[in-house]
Amino acid sequence: MCVGVPMQVVEINYPSGVAEARGVKRNIGLQLLPEGDVNIGDHVIVHVGFAIEKVDEKMADEIWKGFDEIFRLMDEEDEGA
Amino acid sequence: MNKSENLIKHIHSLVPKDRKVKIMNVCGSHEHTIAFSGMRSLMPQNLELIPGPGCPVCVCPESDIINAIKLSKRDDVILVTYGDMLRVPTQQGSIRAEGKNFRMITSPFEAIAIAKNHSDKKIIFFSIGFETTTAPTAAILEMGIPDNLYILSSHRLTPAIMEILVKDADIGIDGFIAPGHVSAIVGSNAWNVFSEKYGIPTVVAGFEAENLLLGIVDILRQIKEGIAETTNVYSNVVRPEGNTQAQRIMHKYFEVSNVNWRGIGYIPDSGLELKSEYSARDARKVFELKEVKEEKIPGCICGEVILGKAYPSKCKLFKKACTPQSPTGPCMVSQEGSCNIWYKTN
Ligand code: SF4
Numbered sequence: 001m002c003v004g005v006p007m008q009v010v011e012i013n014y015p016s017g018v019a020e021a022r023g024v025k026r027n028i029g030l031q032l033l034p035e036g037d038v039n040i041g042d043h044v045i046v047h048v049g050f051a052i053e054k055v056d057e058k059m060a061d062e063i064w065k066g067f068d069e070i071f072r073l074m075d076e077e078d079e080g081a
Numbered sequence: 082m083n084k085s086e087n088l089i090k091h092i093h094s095l096v097p098k099d100r101k102v103k104i105m106n107v108c109g110s111h112e113h114t115i116a117f118s119g120m121r122s123l124m125p126q127n128l129e130l131i132p133g134p135g136c137p138v139c140v141c142p143e144s145d146i147i148n149a150i151k152l153s154k155r156d157d158v159i160l161v162t163y164g165d166m167l168r169v170p171t172q173q174g175s176i177r178a179e180g181k182n183f184r185m186i187t188s189p190f191e192a193i194a195i196a197k198n199h200s201d202k203k204i205i206f207f208s209i210g211f212e213t214t215t216a217p218t219a220a221i222l223e224m225g226i227p228d229n230l231y232i233l234s235s236h237r238l239t240p241a242i243m244e245i246l247v248k249d250a251d252i253g254i255d256g257f258i259a260p261g262h263v264s265a266i267v268g269s270n271a272w273n274v275f276s277e278k279y280g281i282p283t284v285v286a287g288f289e290a291e292n293l294l295l296g297i298v299d300i301l302r303q304i305k306e307g308i309a310e311t312t313n314v315y316s317n318v319v320r321p322e323g324n325t326q327a328q329r330i331m332h333k334y335f336e337v338s339n340v341n342w343r344g345i346g347y348i349p350d351s352g353l354e355l356k357s358e359y360s361a362r363d364a365r366k367v368f369e370l371k372e373v374k375e376e377k378i379p380g381c382i383c384g385e386v387i388l389g390k391a392y393p394s395k396c397k398l399f400k401k402a403c404t405p406q407s408p409t410g411p412c413m414v415s416q417e418g419s420c421n422i423w424y425k426t427n
Contacts, residue, residue: 003110004213004262015224029190031220032327045265045318048163049188050217053265053324059317066114066289073117074425 004045006060088294095301108135108260109417116426131389136417137210144373153180162207165415196230209235216327233364241351256300257283268323269313276309287315344384381410393420
């Protein structure tokens with residue numbers, strides 16, 4: 001439950017908004033970031049439905065790359081188990 | 082040679098040759114990466130990467146879970162909480178097995194929606210976790226919650242438990258890998274106490290294997306140079322001061338309290354409860370919850386595992402009576418629990 005996922009903000013209705021990652025859209029809370037700090041198109045780390053920090057696109061991609069690698073290794077473990 | 086291989090080579094050259102070195106991570110997601118990437122097997126023999134208290138579900142007091150089960154049995158109540166909490170075993174069973182009216186949520190937002198859709202019921206949000214989950218709960222309070230929504234706070238503070246660990250000579254920690262997203266909230270400065278007061282190199286790292294390796298290299302560099310600093314290899318996400326808006330909102334609604342950590346005991350100023358101004362929202366007060374005496378689970382050494390004093394494989398029940406499908410102790414339940422992770426990777 002402590003996993004933070006990078007998502008891209010596609011709609012803002014402060015203190016809420018909508019963010020998207022890998023084609024999945026989700027309502028998110030923006031209350032933990034100052035109003036006006038987040039813009040449409042920004043990448044944020046979302047934790048239990050709330051944006052906790054902004055990140056640049058490169059970092060968002062890198063974090064996803066890390067997840068993909070772990071998911072792949074977990075799948076391998078599952079198949080092996 | 083790729084970057085990770087280079088970092089591993091670096092680790093081998095930096096590690097002191099004449100003694101053991103113990104580096105502890107305090108985040109379930111870090112342990113996840115370390116275990117699934119097979120990183121441990123690539124480390125020098127005398128370098129131990131030990132998992133610490135990075136699993137919020139594991140340390141949530143049995144008493145709170147039993148109270149949650151009892152509350153869910155009331156006809157006027159719907160208990161809502163994160164999925165992992167439903168499966169945590171207690172002397173009276175788990176919420177999923179023994180509870181009655183309960184729902185799993187993935188965000189505090191959903192608690193609001195459920196409260197609005199069931200205005201005739203009392204919705205109790207059993208809110209657990211470290212700083213990264215406390216801030217979102219504080220955020221819904223700031224945004225305004227329906228009158229029929231109550232909070233059962235079982236939040237815990239990461240720096241508080243780390244201070245217990247450094248004072249325990251039995252564990253003998255040489256370096257900390259500080260949790261990435263907790264640090265995004267509290268700031269990398271929150272860990273300065275460990276390098277400055279206790280002389281323990283502390284590095285904030287992210288969740289990718291390469292970033293973690295970079296963190297380990299930096300701890301070993303400090304050990305070699307005989308210094309202790311708090312550094313940050315995840316600075317694209319974590320600021321020195323952290324997320325000050327999140328901190329402000331958390332402080333507005335919560336105050337520190339002396340709380341029990343399951344399998345470990347009471348630690349002063351290590352938990353968060355709602356401030357008295359908000360007691361009308363505090364399930365503990367509104368429903369007059371009484372503390373239930375914690376009972377040890379026979380054979381389970383989860384407390385030792387959380388404190389980095391034992392690996393899961395030391396437990397006699399590991400992979401025998403205790404499995405992720407049928408967990409005997411709390412450390413086998415969630416993907417952040419060391420026993421769960423070790424089950425899948427050892
Ligand atoms: S394997 Fe199960 S019983 Fe043993 S310490 Fe871990 S959670 Fe407890």
